[in-house]
Amino acid sequence: MxxxxxxxxxxxxxxxxxxxxxxxxxxxxxxxxxxxxxxxxxxxxxxxxxxxxxxxxxxxxxxxxxxPSRKEAIDVLESRILIEPLLITDILKHWDDTQSCYFRSLVSQEHKAEHRGDLAASIQLTARFHFELARLSKNAVLAELIEQLCLRSSLVIAAFGSKSSVNCECGSHSEIIDLLDAGELVEAQAWMAHHLELIKDSLNLDxxxxxxxxxxxxxxxxxx
CATH class of the missing domain: 1.10.10.10 (Winged helix-like DNA-binding domain superfamily/Winged helix DNA-binding domain)
Structure with missing residues (x-):
């Protein structure tokens, strides 16, 4: 290095x-x-x-x-809540065993970072999981927007969040992989919205x- x-x-x-x-x-x-x-x-x-x-x-x-302002913090997460569940339909069109294995490897890296107490790595990895998942939709415009929102979310979590903002208290990413493996569109959309709501609720804006x-x-x- x-x-x-x-x-x-x-x-x-x-x-x-x-x-x-x-x-x-x-x-x-x-x-x-x-x-x-x-x-x-x-x-x-x-x-x-x-x-x-x-x-x-x-x-x-x-x-x-x-x-970031408190309003910006809320706006960033609420924008993600509006957009990311909508991408699940197109993500499922490109989902296969190879993608499942790859995203499970990312989850494994997240768990290792969490276990060693590395909050910086946890924030980087959770952002990466979301924007790489968005890229599977093959909608380049929205995927780029999600990547920028994820970067801004990383800053928001760094400023107002805690370990609970990136650990299993907000739902393990392995759960949405299970839903995608099973082709459960509605359930996966609901999981994503709820997951992002929990992250928003974990912020300490004071x-x-x-x-x-x-x-x-x-x-x-x-x-x-």
Whole structure:
């Protein structure tokens, strides 16, 4: 794993695990000092996080952890609740044993991340499950929209969610695979809508904690 990738994963984990709260400034000089890499390397990592909506970079102001509003959080999940169940009809047209095995492998990765307490990986994997499932519909426009909504959902869960937002309390993805294997259209649509409703209900929209950040201490503690 490259140095840039290691820094990316540590920053992502810090954001997802609420060690870096929404709105926290991410000064290049302090991050460079904390990680022992150049400011150019830090800038590349921050730009990658900005593409994924975890970070906002403003001209002459620098980077900060993205801070979705409470309304945005609800709007993102409700948009998914409206769209994703509708894609099940077309997903079933392209569902077969190969797809079933592949998505079960993703569920296995999710369970491993959950068991080791890796919330960042859990959020990434649950988003991947949903947008790759959407791609099976072969509706490129809606699949791209779902991918963007999943990325924004990852930020929302990082900002307002908890472990319950990505674990079996909101329904294991293996359950919808079982329904797709059985060709149960209505049941699969209902499961997807209920699953996303549970994720929305798991959000704590009042969470907010503003404290000064000692980046060197934070990331040295994450190494332990």
């Amino acid at each position: 490259s140095n840039d990738e290691k820094v990316y994963q540590k920053l992502l984990r810090a954001i997802v695990e609420h060690k870096l709260e929404p709105g926290v400034r991410l000064p290049e000089d302090k991050l460079s000092e904390a990680f022992g890499i150049s400011r150019t390397g830090i800038r590349k990592v921050l730009q990658r996080l900005a593409i994924e909506h975890f970070v906002v970079i403003e001209p002459n102001k620098g980077a900060q952890v993205n801070e 969470s907010k904690n503003e404290q000064p950040i000692n980046f060197q201490q934070l990331f040295s503690e994450m190494e332990q």
